[in-house]
Amino acid sequence: MSDRMKTYKTHPMSLVFNILTKIAVVLTISVFVLIVGYVVIKGVPYLKPSLFAKTYTTENVSMLPAIVNTFEMLLVSLAIAAPLGIFCAIYLVEYAKKGNKFVRVIRLTTETLSGIPSIVYGLFGNMFFVLALNWKLSMLSGACTLAIMVLPLIIRSTEEALKSVDDSFREGSYGLGAGKLRTIFVIVLPPSISGILSGVILAMGRIFGETAALIYTAGTIAKYAGLTDSGRTLSIHMYSLSNEGLYMNEASATAVVLLAVVLLLNGLASLVARKLSKGGN
Amino acid sequence: MTENTAVSANTAAQKPTAKQSSHLLEKAMKALFFLCACVSVAAVIVICIFMFAKGCPAIAKIGVGNFLFGTDWSPRNVPASYGIFPMIVGSLYCTAGAIMIGVPIGLLTAIFMAKFCPKKLFKWLMPPINLLAGIPSIVYGFFGMVVVVPIIRNLFGGTGNSVLTVSIILGIMILPTIVGMSVSALKAVPDSYYEGAVALGATHERAVATVVFPAAKSGILASVILAVGRAIGETMAVIMIAGNSTIIPHSLLDSVRTLTGNIVIEMSYAEGLHYDALIGTGVVLFVFILLLNLCFNLVTNRKDKG
DSSP states (O other): OHHHHHHHHHOHHHHHHHHHHHHHHHHHHHHHHHHHHHHHHHHGGGOOGGGGOSSOOSSSOOSHHHHHHHHHHHHHHHHHHHHHHHHHHHIIIIISOTTOHHHHHHHHHHHHHHHSOHHHHHHHHIIIIIIISOOOSOHHHHHHHHHHHHHHHHHHHHHHHHHTSOHHHHHHHHHTTOOHHHIIIIIIHHHHHHHHHHHHHHHHHHHHHOOHHHHTTTOOOOSOOOTTSOOOOHHHHHHHHHHHSSOHHHHHHHHHHHHHHHHHHHHHHHHHHHHHHHHHO | OHHHHHHHHHHHTTOHHHHHHHHHHHHHHHHHHHHHHHHHHHHHHHHHHHHHHHHHHHHHHHOHHHHHHOOOEETTSSSOEEOOHHHHHHHHHHHHHHHHHHHHHHHHHHHIIIIISOHHHHHHHHHHHHHHHHSOHHHHHHHIIIIIHHHHHHHHOSOSOSHHHHHHHHHHHHHHHHHHHHHHHHHTSOHHHHHHHHHTTOOHHHHIIIIIHHHTHHHHHHHHHHHHHHHHHOOHHHHHHSBOOSSOOOSTTSOBOOHHHHHHHHHTTOOHHHHHHHHHHHHHHHHHHHHHHHHHHHHHHHHHHO
């Protein structure tokens, strides 16, 4: 340690740089702690059972309909996006030849999709699903919009997971007489399941927290919604509450629920992913 | 593929029908996988077609110059005027502010995490940084509205809904993008670079700052480009704290409206040309994002070759 101090005496800039990086880390971490801490402290006292009442009224802005809608949204959009994304990744990793031009096109488009801001998805969903296909403001329009939005996330994580399966597994399977399809479903998919799952969970987190893409595709009506009805998810619920300015306490309680679920999902995703890397070794 | 065909040739004589049907299934599934792979391509094409087909005629009708450089946005006036210049400037100001706040903090954090951080501490510090990326933008907006806006109001006066507030919140929101990607870029630099610098007499910090950091610059640049994309496209957090007035901000404390904000705020009641003008706003945003994507691809491809 004293050696270190001696070097710092002759090289003060090194010391300054070192301290600067430490300040930056402390700032970054404390911002996280501050946001989570503030939301929890501010919101938990208002987290009353009445906020989970069966129906939404202007006197009691219950979040239960929004929560139910959110789960519906999760299920429908993942039911669309997960098979599409996983199959796409299977094609990219197992079927496409390396350096194939089409593969490069797909990679370019998935990168483009992941860069598009959610409000542009919202605009597109409004033009395409709501108006052009005439599905009106509905859960289905919202779910389709979100499915496109999370597609690149699922494709990428599935691709990584499939690539991490050693080629000798595949060769062994072929050598024992299994076909390509059988090899994929029996040999390649099982060990990559946790990687795929972590991608799907991350996608759930994004769907759960999404607002801008949903306001003008799924709408903001605070009722239990069928597939063809307009309904608000929890994050839109929170936006409406804080936007009106009358229900700030309820909004902060909603923020706690939102934050808790999203952090839980993200934690779960990295836990599952870590299990993958352990299993791989 | 070669083992595959050899095996099917061997057993084909014994059970021809079963093999044929499974062969058919193989082909069908391959076609299905291929079709699913086409979906993302189709999605990008359809999104582009719809955005440009609806937005460009509106821009042409308003006049490219009037639309892009008009400083008056009053769609409800008669005659209405649709100039989005204040929003373009607003988006650029806020993004620049976010970069000025987020990039230095993010890069210094990344350097610490990648090179100075003890392994045990790394395990504890990295998850919260990654979790910052998971917090929904609406929660950031809420935090900005109830915490940052009052602080700015008390410190500097005004309403508190300002370029500065937006920049702070966006700066926080891009931190995880910058830190995450830069840490992997810094860690990918071969240790021999660092060792060589230290052997030549550089201090630990000097070796990292002058040798390792420049070696990782394309990955770091990519992270910054990605962060710019996130900042310019962010919507919900911004509209809650920006004030959203349609004038060009002249100071850090002026209210501002971004391109994204313009769309969300007015979509609910827009009709006719007004609606199309909002799509046009989306097109401008979309073009910004496509250009950023292009830069991103150029930077990352160069890295692959080098």
